[in-house]
Amino acid sequence: MRKVYLDHSATTPVDPRVVEAMLPYFTEKFGNASSVHQMGQEARAGVDRARRQIAAFIGARANEIVFTSGGTEANNLAILGVGEAAQSHGRHIIISAIEHPSVRASAEHLQKNGWELTSLPVYESGIVRVEDVRAALRPDTVLISIMMANNEIGTIQLVAEIGALVHAERERGHRHLWLHTDAVQAAGRIPLDVESLGCDLLSLSAHKIYAPKGTGALFVRRGMRLFPQQHGGHQERERRGGTEAVANIVAFGTAAELAQKELTERNDHTRRLRNRFEKQLSERVDDFVFNGDRERRLPHLSNISFRFIEGEGLLIHLDMQGVAVSTGSACSSGTIEPSPIIRALGRDDELARGSIRFSFGKDNSEEDVDYVLEVTTRAIESLRKLSPLSQTSAALV
């Protein structure tokens, strides 16, 4: 059976060039990067190089990069670390309704400790309005956390515009106001530059850019106060205790360099496949909607709600045909809610339950797209024949 992986927003395979770069750090250069001896310094050199590669990837300085265990930890460190450091200046945080759970839950954690939390709507486009951010600002707002691009629908937020707003506010005397952006999904799919974005903190994850799981990074602008959330180590300039995962960090750096070098090529490729998929699907299937803005979105992703059927039913049909996709709807994750992201777009429960995310990668081919179109069309027909909601099944008397 043909296998087609269309879940690159969940994770990506490790690029063989990345594997090659990291392998020596398991056996030959296995030293602890904090050790003074040569073995340690060899490992340190690997970490330092990766730090420069990650910094170059987002237009930052090397000493502004803090390695973490992944995107979730980077988001936790940004929100809780700034929260702890800045609470004497204010205890109000602004996020969007479609942030990743690691941002939302961290903000809610602050809320439990007496902070006030404003969650901004995204409307049908799946994009936060800058005027809403402006309207939500208060003298005691210390942190705004708006993701660069959404993980489920791929919509790209107006982070640079929000960054400009934050700068203007600071000039007006609101000195203790910072902007964090979760760029885990955006990295490697759109160019990232912390200067033009005007953000103070930016989260990254290695495994979304063809490096292994278990490593991420947080950009922390020079001069920012941030309290560590891992105690008991001097690593990462006192911002994140714990022995560095040297091999993984080397892999992350290599993957970032490749992603930067091949950005246009990869994006042209995935955009072509995604657009081909969407166009041909529209010719074969009725009664579905694309979720999120059609223009301001990541080039590799298509999120679609199919009427009359439930996302997990479609997912399992595709899985049985060797096609891996994902659904934001509830049952798949063991809970019972329709996708909160799709609900935030104002969609009804049926559409929020019938959403499927197809996310393409650099190694997919046109043949993959054709195969997925064929099995998706068949699966939808089959599920709609079973559905009591479907127009194709006349009312039962």
Place this chain on the structure above:
Amino acid sequence: MPYSEQFQDHIANPRNAGHLAGANAVAEETNPVCGDRLRLGLHISDGRIEAARFLAYGCPATLACGSALAELLEGMAVEEAMKLTRREIIDALGGLPTRKQHAAALAIETLHAAIDKLHGGR
């Protein structure tokens, strides 16, 4: 995949799916928690289920339970059908993950509701 071969076969080849013209016992039940729906149409004659058809909307477990239920019911005496348990549906599917077993409960509820209708409702 956490699902058995039997389960996958019910998903790939649903048994007895569709409407039943001339059904005399019909019910549609909704799981109030997750919104899954199961519709069952039975043709009952002389205390025996001559034909059973289902339609389902929801997670794969609900689809598979509908299929397994409709297949089990055909040819079964009503009295026997009333004794069907969740366990028998789950066994017919080669097992279900714990968090999906509510789908079998929905199947049994829908069966009871359909047979109740035949008896003029309760």
